[in-house]
Amino acid sequence: MKKRSGKLLPLISICAVLIAAAVIGVIYYRFISRRIYEDSTGHLEEIYGQVDRSFSAFVERNWGLLNSFDAYFALAEETGDADDRAIADFIREKEGYWGLSGFYFLGEDGACLAPGDVEAPAALTATWDSLQELQEPVIVGETLPSGQEVTVFAAPIRPGSYQGFDYSAIAVSYTNADLASSLNVDAFSGQAKCFVIHNDGQVLLSTQTGGNIFENYLLYLQATSDLDGAELAELQKAWESGVSDLIQCRIGNERCCILYQPIGYQDYTLLSVVPESAVSAGFMSVQKTTITVLVILFLLVGAVIVIPIVRSSRTELQYRERMFDVLSNSVDDIFLMLNAKDHSVDYVSPNVERLLGIPAAEVQRNVRVMEKCAVDYNVVIPQQTLTAIPLNGNKYWECEYMHQHTGERRWYRMTVYHMRIQGAEKYIIVLSDRTLEQQMNQKLQEALDAAQSANEAKSNFLSNMSHDIRTPMNAIVGFSVLLEKDADDAEKVREYTRKITASSHHLLSLINDVLDMSKIESGKTSLNVDRFSLPELLDELSIILSPQAKAKEQHFTVHVQGAPPEQLIGDKLRLNQILINLLSNAIKYTPQGGTVEFLISDLPQSAPQYAKLRFQVRDNGIGMSPEFIKTVFDPFSREISSVTNKIQGTGLGMAITKNLVDLMGGIIQVESQPGQGSTFTVELSFALPEQDEQPDWYRQKITRMLVADDEEDICLDVREMMRGTGVEVSYVTEGAAAVERAVQAHQRGEDFHVILLDWKMPGMDGVEAARRIREQVGTAVPILVLTSYDWTEIEKEAREAGIDAFMPKPFFVSTFWQSLQPLFAGQSQPESQPAAVQENVMEGRMFLVAEDNELNAEILTEMLAMEGAQCELAVNGQQAVDMFQSAAPGRYDMILMDVQMPVMNGYEATRQIRSGSHPEAKTIPIVAMTANTFAEDVRNALDAGMDGHLGKPIDMAAVRETVGRLLRPRSSDGGKQS
């Protein structure tokens, strides 16, 4: 108890001092105010006493003035010295000297005559009446005809005559404005009003600037002041008694001092009204200054006494608080202290802003602002939960927060301690940072998940591969056994061989995909960028994929929108691979009779030297589930369903495609719904080569063409693509309409220069339309058929109908131009030769084969023999070089070069052959024949000087194609291409 009393004593002392000081202050203030007011009113009385005395003197002087006029007129009349003119001069002189506004002779009934130019009323009636009543000098207020208000001093004098006007009194006047200015008091900041009033309150004149609006000030006080009737009656009585005094009252909204003093003439009183605020304004200023100084002194004294006491206790507190702030700033734990009663925040560590992005001041205002950082749940523990924590008990929760600005997530263990601090119950909340621990756990978990996932993927892959590889292998092994068994049955041998071949091809594609993916994943894939023709690429795709679609009776269309550039720079092989993957997938996963669309369109591109193309593959096949779409581009992913299980695949195709698109800087997107089909969209940018010389359509005399296609979009695309060529494109959507337009043009003598007909149109097809056009128009106009179908089956009929040439869809200007050239050169497009009658390009050829593997060499030798060709074998590159160098010119038609060989590899061997002295060193076709089938391998082969590339295992069709391409038919020159 003693200790507590000791603490309270200084506080009580301070309070006592403050109260005493306040009491002294109030007493002092009242004393000063009273003294100041007394001094102020004394000052006021003094000022208006002087005004009163000066006005009284002024009145006296005017009586003297009137007497002097009277004496002058009397003398003038007695002596007869002064005529009217002299009198007028005398009056004018006095007017000027005294500042009179007028001088008047007053006759009977106040009739008035004013010498000189001054404005004179016909009569000063009020003045006359007053003179008659009092029979002594009077002061009267009058209003002149102009409205000017004047104060008239008048006195009866001995009767006389001026200019024939009989007078018995004279008067002088002052304008009230002039008079007011002489009474005006500049003291009191111009807020003082001064009136000369009659004792009934009637205002004679006023010092109001700009005029007087007061008619009767007593009435005004009655209406506006807080004086009651008795006080007003007393006031009026005082005026009548001629006493002086000062009273205070409220007039309107203002406290005023009213000072009244008799003028000393008749019953007139000088009334001064000054707002109290104006009266004591100067003194108030002094008072305020004094009080201010005293207060400051008091505060200083107080400060000297109190501050050290407070400071000593505060310093330690601040020191501790500061220390805690610094400590908390250097850790990632957050501390709060809440008042247990209302949960108001007593303290929050300043690091809350750094860690959660909420200023400490905001938390201080309302702890609930922290809720917006909580990730999973309200972090502020409900009141009842806190209340449930017993005194001196604690409880903790795990929680996750997100930084308000950075989005960074942090994990905390929030522990709440309920305790009593300095007599008050508090909740101490400690948010211990567990972020590092959490992140580490997460990483471990992620790593574990990744490992498990990878393991699972590999297991799946191995499982898939095991299944997928074993399936064709099983066929190969199984049919090989059967082949041996049924070797004598030619029909069965052919059947088994066909199945073994198919299984081998499938096995090969599996291996290719796995290797391709492996290479992509290892980052070894690069692009082989070169100029290529988009129409050619599309044509090749069409050639490859149309048969597949046709086999499933699918409606496969290729459609070009807009006018994409036909020549591009890019990796044609990879683009081909991407598109084949997408298209073959579409065909694969679209059921019999479905639709596969391939759309090519150009997109806006800001840089003129680049083109951006969109390739879209759309099908109405089985589609994909939303879950699978998320992983469609992941390696080894295949959707499991009753349908897909029947379809072979490695699950690598889309992953390869995605990686290739990424490699080419493009994007690939997929939209799909199960049972509705899928749409894959690839957008890629390509550099544009320098523009080739443009076809001169005008010189070729092609300025008008007719297009007929039942798909209007195709007609519009043709027109769009032909824009800028100078060829006017007309189009119709029916065969009959095409005939009609062609005939009409013919009849006008404006034949179309070329007619392009779709083959399959509803109603009249292209062939029939061509026939009718020929019948009516003749043969002069070239007619081409545009088709996406294999036209070989109708070619004969079409040519008989008058069709000059065929063009594959989609339409391209360059293709069109090339198709027309033979026609304008007088040639018809050569008819397609049936495969059966085509020359066997292999027949009689001699190959130099460099192959280190004996088995492969034997297979190749046999296969070449089957084609009617022969070969000589070299077991390494060096031997191949030597054999070629020593061979006579013409000995070999072609060298088939393995790449990986002992002694000298194929690239080096090729380089040596090319640099050798053999006459055919530069011209002999050398074709790589290798298991290295990547694009880089192709490029390396070409770089080494080879002319082509054949992948292993050897596909004789590919060999035939390569030979056919590199060597001229034997029938034309009997030898190889020069």
Added chain:
Amino acid sequence: MKKRSLLLVLLALSAALLLTSCGGKDAASDENTLTVMGKRTDLEKSYMTSIFQQYEQATGNELEIIAYEDAEFETAAARQFAEGHVPDVFLHFHNADLSRFNVEENFYPLNDEPWAADLTDSARAYCEDKAGRLLGLPFWESSVSGCYYNKTILNELGLRPAATQTEFDTLCQALAETGYTPICWPADGCTWMPQFGLDPIFADDAALLEKLNKNEIGYADIPAVTDMVQWLSDAAQKGWFGPDFLEIGWDAISPALGSGQAVMTFIWDTWFYTDLAGDGKYTVDDFALMPVFMGTADSGTYEGGNLNMMMLNKNSPKLDMAREFLAFCADPENYNVAFDGIATVNCFTGQTTNIQSPMVTDASASIAANERVSTAATRIVGYSAEDVSAALDDLFRGRTDVAGCVKRMDDLRLGEASDHGPGE
């Protein structure tokens, strides 16, 4: 919709009457018929119906009245003029809207009519155009607009009316301090008041008016306009218009003055006979007249009456007959019958039967010294009382300052001018 329906009905009735009258009369009676077009409420004034009856009875001629509802009058009449249906006699005030009716081409100048000399100076000044042509016969109740104040209250307070702007301001302040509303200014719909303040600016300086109308200057170039707006702004802020003046309108004037809540207002004398309700504490006998003070004329101003004029179609084949009709109206015997007992300031020097307001009579000296013909509303091209009030409303509500208010007044005036054309 109601107005529109009413107009259609009226037009249909008018057409029916016209057709009936046309069909029913012979050619001779047609020749004796004059058409008179005007606003329905104007044509139904007792002195108008009286003079029409006198004329028809005395001459045997007929007057065919074409009356339009007030709200539609300007548009409907302008359409009739545009379509060539100009009446023989047309009633209209001499204000900016008159410019729609192609004054020079359509109306006959009446300067040489014998009755012209019988017009009072102020009435004649009102009816003349800029070129001095007398456009019409002012057959209307005239009034004097000024500051009408409750002299009883002023006497009770020991105060007297103001003779200068400074005195007026002092008076307003003194009244405000006593708890009275010094000026009843019902801002909602009572739009005529600002024109009193503008009149002295333009009536005293014709060149200024001409420059304004030629768009060589704007309101902002005329300091007195800004002075007026500043005064109004100060008055409103000091509470001289009362606490709720922005929310009250025409109907509030009578109770405010009748109860003594407000002491003064800017209005015309006939209002006290037609609109001041008799059930208040104060009646017309408690009021007197002093000039309007609005910061633009130190000794204040009165506005002469706005008069409806009867104008004649100069292209009418019945012009002579119409002139005889006006001469009939301007005959003292006839107009004294028509205006018998009507409270109006004289338009004719020979007017004897009308009631002259004592308020006007008592202030006759001050009126003679400070009266100005209505100028702002009638001579400023594009002037619209509603527009000025709208601009002031923004000012009073604190949405703009004095300069902004003046600019808005100008913008609206120019907009109105471009809508209505350059005027006469």
